[in-house]
Amino acid sequence: MSSSELAAAGARLVEAGLSPGSTGNISVLSNDDILMSGTRTSLGALTDDGIAVLDPDGRHLGGAKPSKEWPLHAAFYRRDTAFRAVVHVHSASAVAASCLEPWAEHSAVPPLTPYFVMRVGQTPLLPYRAPGDPKLGEDLFGCPWEIRAALLANHGSVVVGRDLDEAVDRAAELEEACRVALLTHGLPRRELDPDQVAELAHRWDSPWLEPAPLQ
Numbered sequence: 001m002s003s004s005e006l007a008a009a010g011a012r013l014v015e016a017g018l019s020p021g022s023t024g025n026i027s028v029l030s031n032d033d034i035l036m037s038g039t040r041t042s043l044g045a046l047t048d049d050g051i052a053v054l055d056p057d058g059r060h061l062g063g064a065k066p067s068k069e070w071p072l073h074a075a076f077y078r079r080d081t082a083f084r085a086v087v088h089v090h091s092a093s094a095v096a097a098s099c100l101e102p103w104a105e106h107s108a109v110p111p112l113t114p115y116f117v118m119r120v121g122q123t124p125l126l127p128y129r130a131p132g133d134p135k136l137g138e139d140l141f142g143c144p145w146e147i148r149a150a151l152l153a154n155h156g157s158v159v160v161g162r163d164l165d166e167a168v169d170r171a172a173e174l175e176e177a178c179r180v181a182l183l184t185h186g187l188p189r190r191e192l193d194p195d196q197v198a199e200l201a202h203r204w205d206s207p208w209l210e211p212a213p214l215q
Ligand SMILES: [Zn+2]
Pocket: 024, 069, 088, 089, 090, 131, 155, 156
């Protein structure tokens, strides 16, 4: 894994409009080390000098100063060794959805389209913490459900993937799911029913529980 792949993923996020004002951060595992965009770097113009190298516990091994949001990344890697890349963004629809009451405890975002269920899966809302608060990582690590994505209250989204391409695609799919949820918010909308969701989740091996939505 090279820093150029991290730069390419950053550029894709910017092109997709997911990094307003150069916000957000991305990382990828290289062996067991975390290569992560540095603090105050632009995701659209990442260079070798702008990439931090951390060990799995977050110790800074070299390169740029890491983003203060590194605990989010380390927590996702600790949860499941199959995941090799993390994307965290402050994209508008994900942020807006993170400011609403969650649809259900296990997913802030309702299952309105098959693609959200297949490609993202249940996406719980983690409680508000100031950016950089290490408790954000603890909240994510302690999340009791299988997840590949979460919303951070009044802040943004974080997703994982088996590689950078999958993580970037997942961040884009979650952004669209949040946008569709916002466009239909308050309207007499039709959600996928629990059987439809369960069938999709099973067929696509996507994480989704089936408790009733919060009232
Ligand atoms: Zn953030």
